[in-house]
Amino acid sequence: xxxxxxxxxxxxxxxxxxxxxxxxxxxxxxxxxxxxxxxxxxxxxxxxxxxxxxxxxxxxxxxxxxxxxxxxxxxxxxxxxxxxxxxxxxxxxxxxxxxxxxxxxxxxxxxxxxxxxxxxxxxxxxxxxxxxxxxxxxxxxxx
Numbered sequence: 001x002x003x004x005x006x007x008x009x010x011x012x013x014x015x016x017x018x019x020x021x022x023x024x025x026x027x028x029x030x031x032x033x034x035x036x037x038x039x040x041x042x043x044x045x046x047x048x049x050x051x052x053x054x055x056x057x058x059x060x061x062x063x064x065x066x067x068x069x070x071x072x073x074x075x076x077x078x079x080x081x082x083x084x085x086x087x088x089x090x091x092x093x094x095x096x097x098x099x100x101x102x103x104x105x106x107x108x109x110x111x112x113x114x115x116x117x118x119x120x121x122x123x124x125x126x127x128x129x130x131x132x133x134x135x136x137x138x139x140x141x142x143x
Contacts, residue, residue, distance in 0.1 A: 038094065038095045060090075064086050064087075064105065065083065065086075067086075068082035068083055068085060068086035068087075068105065068106055069082045069083065070082070071085070071106040071107065071108060071111040072085070072106070072111070074108060074111040074112055074115065075106075075111035075112070075114050075115045075135065076115040076118070076119070076126030076127060076131055076135070077126075077127060077131075077132055077135060078127055078132070081132070081135075082106060085105060085106045086105040086106055089104040089105055090104060090105065114135060114138060114139070117138060118131060118134045118135055118138060121134070122134055
């Protein structure tokens with residue numbers, strides 16, 4: 001038993017890289033490993049489930065790419081911002097949610113209202129750098 005005690009003391013004094021990363025996550029963001037859903041579902045992923053997920057991702061991409069570019073145009077922004085607004089939230093939410101049905105991203109009413117608010121508040125022309133800057137400011141301020 002003294003060897004086991006020595007090992008426990010050594011392990012406590014020298015945390016593993018994984019434990020160090022988890023400790024940083026907990027202290028910086030208040031996130032523990034069980035809060036990151038990809039850790040729970042990734043080990044259970046089979047070839048058949050992966051194939052279904054890839055097919056679903058292709059269908060979503062086929063629908064989402066033109067739709068998000070159109071929403072960016074409705075909002076008075078360059079189409080690339082629509083792609084950012086639709087893909088980045090999906091990737092981020094896939095790590096932190098346990099829902100298999102997830103709907104995040106831009107939508108038409110929000111795009112129209114954002115363009116209306118920014119146009120009413122300033123003389124900046126749609127798709128100009130000032131218009132884009134004000135759009136981002138409104139988005140981060142309003143949430």
